[in-house]
Amino acid sequence: MPVNTVPTADWVTLEQLAEDPYPVYDRLRAVGPVTWAPQLGRFLLTGLDDCRFVEANEDLFEIEQEDSPLKRAMGEVMLSKNEPEHGVERAAINPALRPKVIAEVWRAHFEAHARQVLERFRGLGPGADINADFALPYAAMNLGVVVGLPDVPWTDVQRWSLAFIAAVANVQEDPRVSEANRIANAEADAAIDRRMAELAGSADPSMISVMLRAGLPPDLVRANAKLAISGGVNEPQHVLTSGVHALSQHPDQLAAVRAGEYTYTQVFDEVVRWMPPIHTLMRRARVDVELNGVTMPAGSLVWILLGAANRDPRHFEQPDRFVVSRPRRPHLAFGSGPHICAGSWAARSSIAEVAWPLLYDGLPGLTPVDDDARFHGFFFRGLPGLPVTWETENTK
Amino acid sequence: MTESNQQERIVHQADAGSVVYVSAGTAPRAVSVTQPTTAMRLAVEHGVPGIIGECGGQAMCGTCHVKVHDEYLGGLPAPNEEELDILDVVITDRDPVRSRLACQLPVTPETSLIVDVPDTQY
Numbered sequence: 001m002p003v004n005t006v007p008t009a010d011w012v013t014l015e016q017l018a019e020d021p022y023p024v025y026d027r028l029r030a031v032g033p034v035t036w037a038p039q040l041g042r043f044l045l046t047g048l049d050d051c052r053f054v055e056a057n058e059d060l061f062e063i064e065q066e067d068s069p070l071k072r073a074m075g076e077v078m079l080s081k082n083e084p085e086h087g088v089e090r091a092a093i094n095p096a097l098r099p100k101v102i103a104e105v106w107r108a109h110f111e112a113h114a115r116q117v118l119e120r121f122r123g124l125g126p127g128a129d130i131n132a133d134f135a136l137p138y139a140a141m142n143l144g145v146v147v148g149l150p151d152v153p154w155t156d157v158q159r160w161s162l163a164f165i166a167a168v169a170n171v172q173e174d175p176r177v178s179e180a181n182r183i184a185n186a187e188a189d190a191a192i193d194r195r196m197a198e199l200a201g202s203a204d205p206s207m208i209s210v211m212l213r214a215g216l217p218p219d220l221v222r223a224n225a226k227l228a229i230s231g232g233v234n235e236p237q238h239v240l241t242s243g244v245h246a247l248s249q250h251p252d253q254l255a256a257v258r259a260g261e262y263t264y265t266q267v268f269d270e271v272v273r274w275m276p277p278i279h280t281l282m283r284r285a286r287v288d289v290e291l292n293g294v295t296m297p298a299g300s301l302v303w304i305l306l307g308a309a310n311r312d313p314r315h316f317e318q319p320d321r322f323v324v325s326r327p328r329r330p331h332l333a334f335g336s337g338p339h340i341c342a343g344s345w346a347a348r349s350s351i352a353e354v355a356w357p358l359l360y361d362g363l364p365g366l367t368p369v370d371d372d373a374r375f376h377g378f379f380f381r382g383l384p385g386l387p388v389t390w391e392t393e394n395t396k
Numbered sequence: 397m398t399e400s401n402q403q404e405r406i407v408h409q410a411d412a413g414s415v416v417y418v419s420a421g422t423a424p425r426a427v428s429v430t431q432p433t434t435a436m437r438l439a440v441e442h443g444v445p446g447i448i449g450e451c452g453g454q455a456m457c458g459t460c461h462v463k464v465h466d467e468y469l470g471g472l473p474a475p476n477e478e479e480l481d482i483l484d485v486v487i488t489d490r491d492p493v494r495s496r497l498a499c500q501l502p503v504t505p506e507t508s509l510i511v512d513v514p515d516t517q518y
Contacts, residue, residue, distance in 0.1 A: 056440070056452065094456060100481040328518040330448050330459070337452035345456075 006043075006294045007032035013039055017378040021279055022320065025308035034294040042282075042301045043294075046308035048315050048332060050291055054283055054304055055337040058082055061283035061302060063339070073167035073181055074230060075223035079339065087338060089224060092214030096146065096207040099345045105205050106146055110350040113141040114358045122362070126389035127369060131382075134359070135240040136233070142350050143232040146343075147225050148199065148206030152191050157229060160184040164230035169379065188229065192222050228343070235277040236347045238382025240355055242375075243271040245386055246322045248367045253324045258360060262324045268352035272310075272333035274322045279307040279378050281335055306332045307381070363390035410468070410508035417444045417462075419513045429503045435511065436460040436499035446513040453499040455479050458486035459518075460498040462511035469493065471509075472501055489514060 009031050016024050025046055028035050033047040045051050054061045068080040078089035095101065117138045121128055128134075140154035140161070149157070163177075163184035170177040192208060196218060199209045207228055211221045247254040247267065256262055281304040285296045296302060309332040311319035316329065334341035341347075360366055369387040376384055410416045410426065415435055418424045427442045439447035439460070448459035455478040464472065475483065479500045483490055494512075503509060 090454065094454060094478075098456065098478065098481050099458075099485040103485055328516070330450060334450075336450050338454070340451045340454075340457070342456075 007035045009035045009037050009044065010039065012037040012044070014378065017279070018376065020375075021305075021307055021378055021381070022311065025305060025311065028305075028308065029313075032294070033292045034296070040303070042303045043296050044303050044305055045291075046305050046312070047292070048309040048312040048330075051304040051306065051309040051332055052330075052336050053291070054302060055281070055335060055339065058338070060286055060289050062286050064282055064284045064301070069168045069171070070227070073164050073170075074185070074226040076220060077223045077227040078220075079227055079231075083338065089211075089216060089220060090338065090342065092211045092216050093207055093224060093228075093342055095210045095214075096148075096205055097342050097346055101205050102345045102349045106142075106346060107349050107354065109145045110142055110354045111358075113138055113145075114350075114354050117141070118358060118362050126392065127387050129385045130244055130359075130368075130388045131237065131241040131384070131386045135237040135355075138350070138355060139233050139236040139240070142236070142346070143229065146207060146346055147228050147232070148195050148204065148208030149191055149225075156187065156191075158233055160188050160226070161229050161233040164226060165234070165380070168230070185226070188226050189222050192225050193218070196221060231341075232343055232346075234380055234382065235341075236343075236351055238277040238380070239268070239272055239347065240351050241383050241386050242275045242277075243267055243351070243356060244359070244366070244388065245368060245373050245383060246271055246274065249371075250322055250324075253322075254360075257324065264352040264356045265348065266324050266328070267356065268348055269328055269331070270322060270324050270326055273316070273326075273331040274310070275375065275381065276306050276310055276331075276333040277380060277382055278333075279381050280305055281339075304332075304335075306335065363388075365389075365391040410510045412508050413505045414508060415439075415503055416510040417447070417513050418510065419446050420515060424510075429505050429507055432502065432504045434499050435462065435501040435503050435509060436497070438503060439498060439513075444513070446515075446517070447498055448517050449499060451499075455482055455497055455500055458482045458497070461487050461490075461514055461517060462496055462498045462501075463491050463494040463514070464496055464501075465510040465512070466494065468509050468511075471507075472496070475500060 009028055012024060028044055028046050033050055035044050037044050062082050070077050070080040078086050117134055121134045124133055137154050140157040144150060144152050144154060144157045163180045166177045167181035195208050199212060202209060208221060208225055257267055283302045285298055285300045287298045289296050313319050334344045366388055369389050373383050373386055375381055413429050414426050415438055416424050416426045417439060425444050427438055436447060436449045436453055440449045450459045451457035479497050482497060483495055487495060
């Protein structure tokens with residue numbers, strides 16, 4: 001094993017990464033673009049080009065197949081597969097998530113959900129938590145409709161999503177997590193089965209329906225619908241909340257956006273670059289691969305550090321700064337290549353085109369109650385909560 | 397169309413088995429096709445600037461927009477519904493005839509093709 005000859009970062013721990021990964025990324029870059037982290041048992045990639053290369057070259061780096069935590073949690077999901085199997089399922093799902101169907105079908109749903117959630121949120125009054133009381137129900141309601149489960153209460157969508165994510169991360173095999181996951185799977189499977197029966201032969205644009213029309217068998221429809229549920233709640237929730245936080249930290253930039261100098265879509269791209277909701281993707285080297293002078297032996301597990309790539313100083317000037325006017329350049333907030341996030345257009349529309357403008361128009365002076373918001377998490381990173389205030393009749 | 401683009405389009409011809417990528421302000425880049433692929437993959441594998449291909453060729457992202465030179469349009473398959481979706485909704489400086497997604501343009505060792513690469517893919 002050449003492991004003892006490669007740049008090594010024996011100090012990196014998951015706890016550090018979950019607390020604040022960015023100082024860790026800076027230290028890693030000082031060691032080298034490809035480092036071995038013995039405590040994690042992973043090679044770590046911090047450079048944007050290297051991260052893109054790994055995702056683009058599935059002949060060299062495959063999705064981990066053995067003992068896939070995704071399969072264990074949700075079944076035969078496409079994210080646990082390589083080509084060509086993955087591509088068949090992905091192509092079946094894409095028609096529900098293409099930008100045109102987002103604009104022509106789903107956006108109207110996003111707008112209705114946003115107005116509905118905002119009404120309730122306004123009723124809670126200043127001090128309400130934008131993360132828990134707006135972003136969460138809004139993301140879960142949107143997801144339910146796009147997946148094809150419009151009659152499932154958003155609270156169920158959220159509970160299933162949490163159960164699936166917890167099961168994916170359940171390396172210690174906590175029996176309570178496994179039991180919650182079993183219940184979530186049973187409930188979600190039953191709801192999906194009911195919808196498959198209702199949607200048979202229809203031209204419905206939802207994910208379940210387009211998968212049926214593409215001829216995917218029921219077990220794959222179920223698994224991939226559950227994959228969407230697992231991956232479609234907390235990410236848009238976190239991005240929506242992170243944006244409110246970031247804009248509040250930069251009132252000049254918020255004012256420029258409000259004045260129409262920059263778009264909320266620009267805000268979106270900068271928020272997800274600066275603070276992506278997912279910080280790592282994993283691959284396994286199929287063969288010995290040399291990258292930047294470091295050989296990763298066949299079988300090595302490799303972490304693509306999306307949050308580090310998005311602050312690669314070779315690609316972004318002053319990468320730690322939040323700058324909405326930054327020229328748009330490729331970032332890795334959604335990954336890249338065949339497994340790139342399928343929901344990115346839905347997220348862009350629901351958050352940037354619908355939610356933020358509605359919130360800032362509907363809640364004048366919207367701003368966090370205090371400045372001490374602390375991001376947390378590595379696999380999923382975001383603000384656990386963000387109480388906000390705004391001008392009301394009483395406060396004007 | 398700018399005058400400089402017009403000039404570039406007149407002076408270049410692609411040999412069989414090559415794709416020429418023309419970007420404003422830099423020399424045109426001719427890349428040989430040794431095996432069947434797409435104009436996006438060929439560009440990314442050879443580091444042609446300006447073609448990103450974020451989604452890996454699914455006609456999902458709209459970051460491999462090119463404008464095909466008129467004389468080569470006839471040799472290409474018509475855009476399918478997915479490609480037209482992206483061209484309709486995502487591409488901001490679309491040419492009604494010449495705009496294509498490079499990921500949907502098959503190229504082989506028999507192909508010759510010249511495309512303009514836009515200044516930005518966003």
